[in-house]
Amino acid sequence: MKITAVPLFQLEISLPSRLTARAPDFFALMKPRVMSLAVFTAFVGLMIAPGHVDPVLGSIAILAIAAGAGAAGVLNMWYDADIDAVMTRTAMRPIPRGRVSPVEALVFGLALAVGAVAVLCLALNVAAAVLLAFTIFFYLVVYTAWLKRRTPQNIVIGGAAGALPPVIGWAAATGEIGLEAFILFLIVFLWTPPHFWALSLNRSHEYARAGIPMLPVVAGRAATTRQILVYTILLLPTSVLPWVLGFAGPIYGATAIVCGAILVALAVQLCRSSEADRKGAQRLFVFSIVYLFVLFAALLGSKGSNPGSSTIVTPVSRAACGSVQTEPLSCRVRTASTSVIGRADEA
Secondary structure (H helix, E strand, O other), X not given: OOOOOOOHHHHHHHHXXXXXXXXXXXXXXXXXXXXXXXXXXXXXXXXXXXXXXXXXXXXXHHHHHHHHHHHHHHHHHHHOHHHHOXXXXXXXXXXXXXXXXXXXXXXXXXXXXXXXXXXXHHHOOHHHHHHXXXXXXXXXXXXXXXXXXXXXXXXXXXXXXXXXXXXXXXXXXXXOOOHHHHXXXXXXXXXXXXXXXXHHHOOHHHHHHHOOOOHHHHOOHHHHHHHHHHHHHHHHHHHHHHHHOOOOOHHHHHHHHHHHHHHHHHHHHHHHXXXXXXXXXXXXXXXXXXXXXHHHHHHHHXXXXXXXXXXXXXXXXXXXXXXXXXXXXXXXXXXXXXXXXXXXXXX
């Protein structure tokens, strides 16, 4: 038997190229579209918290939250690989296609999760790190492994995980959870069911085939559209609370009222639409993405017009002087978040 030797330099060249070729598959596991929405809300929570944020610490916080959100997506895809394979929307994901093995996905997800929590703890504070760890745990164990395949209320309860990023951002800046952070949580929490139920209305046959008891599968279209209307009505006054309580300006208040009214109107149209009408659910789903982005962008604008007074400083800088004038986190992060936020169309 003839053995052909492979030069060492060829191995050194081929290994990085193979890893580079697989990088898009591992990135896709992180659900970048969903991650971008979570990161943007976390960024807003970080920026509207009292005071200015040191650019370096703020950037580290956003990167850690992004890695944590990505880890949750990876672990979700690892656990749900069996049902992803039978749904048209998810059949082309890396694990069902065989581009990434389940073991590789599990190791990658756990490494991301541990790294993200550790960095947030060491660079910012324990409160933010604990919240990030809880969010990953809740999304994987409570929502993915427990609720998703057992109850039509999976999105309602599991939506708590998606509503926590702005709270994590707030905690990263302040080290605590205030009433304002809870209101941000409540806004995203109430937004989640109409958003995902609107998506699932036009894909109920896929969920039924995969054995997932989404509300349209279990209760039907009429009951689902009524629930969507109830949540949009509850969301409208809740979204105005930042203005009422004084941590957002009148421009935000007007934005929340107008956008909330449009969302309710779309929900009413959906309730009155026929079974064969797929456009009503699609319109509401698409606008719900725009709604959340515009709402949080308005919050960001309110912060810009009325900045706080406290700052996040390192122990060294705190010891060196009594007060530190820090530069607000650069608008480059805001621009990056804006460019990807409109594509958050995965469940």
